[in-house]
Amino acid sequence: MVQKKELKEFTKEEVASHNSADSLWIVIDGVVYDVTAFADMHPGGVTVLLDVAGKDATQEFYGLHRQSVLSRMGPRYEIGRIAGSKSKITMAKPGDISRVPYAEPSAWQGFYSPYYNESHHRFRAAVRKFMDEEIVPDSVQAEEAGQTADLETFEKMGAFGLLACRLGPGPHLAGRSLPGGIKPEEFDYFHEMIAHEEVAGIGLPGYQDSIATGMVIGLPPVMHFARKEIKERVVNEVLSGKKRICLAITEACAGSDVAGLRTTAKKTADGKYYIVNGTKKWITNGAHCDYFSTAVRTGEGHGGISMLLIERSEGLETKAIKTSYSAAAGTAYITFENVKVPVENLLGKEGSGFLTIAHNFNHERWFIVAGVTRAMRLVSEECFKWANQRLVFGKPLIEQPVIRQKLAHMVAEIESVHAWLEILTYQMTKMSYQEQNVKLASPISLLKLRCTRVATKVSDEACQIFGGRAITKTGMGRVIEGFQRTFKFASILGGSEEIMADLGVRMAMRAFPKNARL
Numbered sequence: 375m376v377q378k379k380e381l382k383e384f385t386k387e388e389v390a391s392h393n394s395a396d397s398l399w400i401v402i403d404g405v406v407y408d409v410t411a412f413a414d415m416h417p418g419g420v421t422v423l424l425d426v427a428g429k430d431a432t433q434e435f436y437g438l439h440r441q442s443v444l445s446r447m448g449p450r451y452e453i454g455r456i457a458g459s460k461s462k463i464t465m466a467k468p469g470d471i472s473r474v475p476y477a478e479p480s481a482w483q484g485f486y487s488p489y490y491n492e493s494h495h496r497f498r499a500a501v502r503k504f505m506d507e508e509i510v511p512d513s514v515q516a517e518e519a520g521q522t523a524d525l526e527t528f529e530k531m532g533a534f535g536l537l538a539c540r541l542g543p544g545p546h547l548a549g550r551s552l553p554g555g556i557k558p559e560e561f562d563y564f565h566e567m568i569a570h571e572e573v574a575g576i577g578l579p580g581y582q583d584s585i586a587t588g589m590v591i592g593l594p595p596v597m598h599f600a601r602k603e604i605k606e607r608v609v610n611e612v613l614s615g616k617k618r619i620c621l622a623i624t625e626a627c628a629g630s631d632v633a634g635l636r637t638t639a640k641k642t643a644d645g646k647y648y649i650v651n652g653t654k655k656w657i658t659n660g661a662h663c664d665y666f667s668t669a670v671r672t673g674e675g676h677g678g679i680s681m682l683l684i685e686r687s688e689g690l691e692t693k694a695i696k697t698s699y700s701a702a703a704g705t706a707y708i709t710f711e712n713v714k715v716p717v718e719n720l721l722g723k724e725g726s727g728f729l730t731i732a733h734n735f736n737h738e739r740w741f742i743v744a745g746v747t748r749a750m751r752l753v754s755e756e757c758f759k760w761a762n763q764r765l766v767f768g769k770p771l772i773e774q775p776v777i778r779q780k781l782a783h784m785v786a787e788i789e790s791v792h793a794w795l796e797i798l799t800y801q802m803t804k805m806s807y808q809e810q811n812v813k814l815a816s817p818i819s820l821l822k823l824r825c826t827r828v829a830t831k832v833s834d835e836a837c838q839i840f841g842g843r844a845i846t847k848t849g850m851g852r853v854i855e856g857f858q859r860t861f862k863f864a865s866i867l868g869g870s871e872e873i874m875a876d877l878g879v880r881m882a883m884r885a886f887p888k889n890a891r892l
């Protein structure tokens with residue numbers, strides 16, 4: 375642990391005399407750092423430090439480093455302050471709400487909103503603080519190393535109530551303590567949306583997927599279709615963070631075309647088990663899961679699909695797929711070789727797999743939009759900050775009209791997606807699940823289409839603003855690099871853009887008045 379040193383005050387002249395490799399001091403935002411011992415280890419090299427030795431290096435530092443470098447390493451080298459100086463730069467604290475324009479939904483930046491009450495503000499504050507304090511510290515390194523969140527992290531999220539919050543309002547919340555002291559009966563889809571936003575707000579695509587994307591899409595079939603005893607056991611294990619679950623539908627030959635799936639489940643002669651054989655591909659979190667909500671073929675054609683809850687057991691193997699995002703997400707290829715599954719693990723009725731799968735489509739797509747929209751806001755925040763602190767041709771980037779044009783388009787598009795997301799979330803708070811399935815399938819599909827089209831543009835503009843840093847995994851462009859490398863996932867999984875567009879119009883046509891004419 376770093377010992378807190380007694381902070382002295384220095385004059386500028388005193389600091390100026392420490393200007394060599396033997397004694398190398400620099401000043402950042404009024405704070406004096408003795409980096410003599412660090413200079414040889416400095417990733418940017420010694421010479422750049424010598425160039426600013428004994429001087430104020432605030433501008434140089436913030437042009438090249440994220441603030442987290444200073445909060446992480448600064449205390450080790452901090453020795454005092456310039457006498458009479460005051461900090462001009464705010465150090466981010468856990469739980470802070472950003473004041474950068476458009477970095478938060480407008481309700482969090484002092485605008486009126488018909489959607490949020492005090493409990494939503496309290497909830498966001500509690501979840502953000504939890505994320506900043508408990509999840510973020512290890513996440514950057516885990517993302518880089520391709521390590522998924524460990525069970526201890528899952529148990530922490532479970533005890534905090536965050537896992538349960540990501541599955542919407544419902545009986546699964548009964549008796550649980552929830553973030554910010556929210557009562558289960560006051561919890562609504564806006565609270566859930568906030569939970570997804572806060573997880574996506576860490577800006578690490580692989581790691582944030584590792585903290586329970588599999589659960590958000592894999593547990594609903596169990597919650598809604600499992601037999602009572604199985605439901606109680608599995609839902610409790612998963613929501614407390616003791617076990618992990620994922621959704622296993624897609625196969626090498628069956629993606630959007632679910633009917634093409636080939637994994638078979640055949641009943642044993644005594645009728646007690648299904649024997650499962652086949653493969654699954656691109657299964658988020660699959661590499662680390664204990665349970666797999668799995669689509670299998672129990673018969674021919676469309677009516678021959680069923681859903682089974684399969685436990686990790688003999689004959690089931692998972693191996694990581696090398697995707698373009700971090701191995702932390704645990705995206706897996708799964709093989710089933712004569713896996714024995716009790717018939718009690720059937721989710722819903724045999725042959726009704728399509729209904730079971732489709733039951734959660736809207737929720738899954740809505741959840742994807744909430745996450746991607748939050749990630750886009752983070753990208754725009756990074757662009758605003760970068761454009762403000764990066765000097766080009768002797769002035770901040772933001773002073774270039776072409777950069778302001780890019781920011782304008784980015785913000786206008788993100789805000790429109792978020793506004794539609796809020797409108798549809800409001801509908802969800804008013805409609806029964808059944809009514810949502812009928813009325814929201816079209817707009818949610820079109821919203822997802824719009825969201826990922828906007829993500830394409832946001833990624834493009836952000837890359838142009840960040841230049842080489844947008845293709846560099848560490849440092850200033852880290853978030854932009856991660857986003858441009860992974861935003862495409864959202865336009866493919868949970869229903870590809872093409873399927874979303876087609877479904878959106880087909881579902882809308884169901885309500886088309888037969889007697890309408892031009």
Ligand code: HEM
Nearest residue numbers: 407417418422423426431434435438439443447848849850
């Ligand atoms: C307390 C003072 C400093 C600390 C703890 C520090 C630490 C670091 C770290 C951890 C990195 C690599 C991280 C990353 O990829 O972002 C880095 C890179 C770098 N640093 Fe520093 N640094 C300090 C001050 C400075 C100053 C004053 C300058 C320049 C005048 C400087 C110039 C650079 C350069 C040029 C790089 C490479 C940047 C790049 O690859 O884009 N550093 N520094």
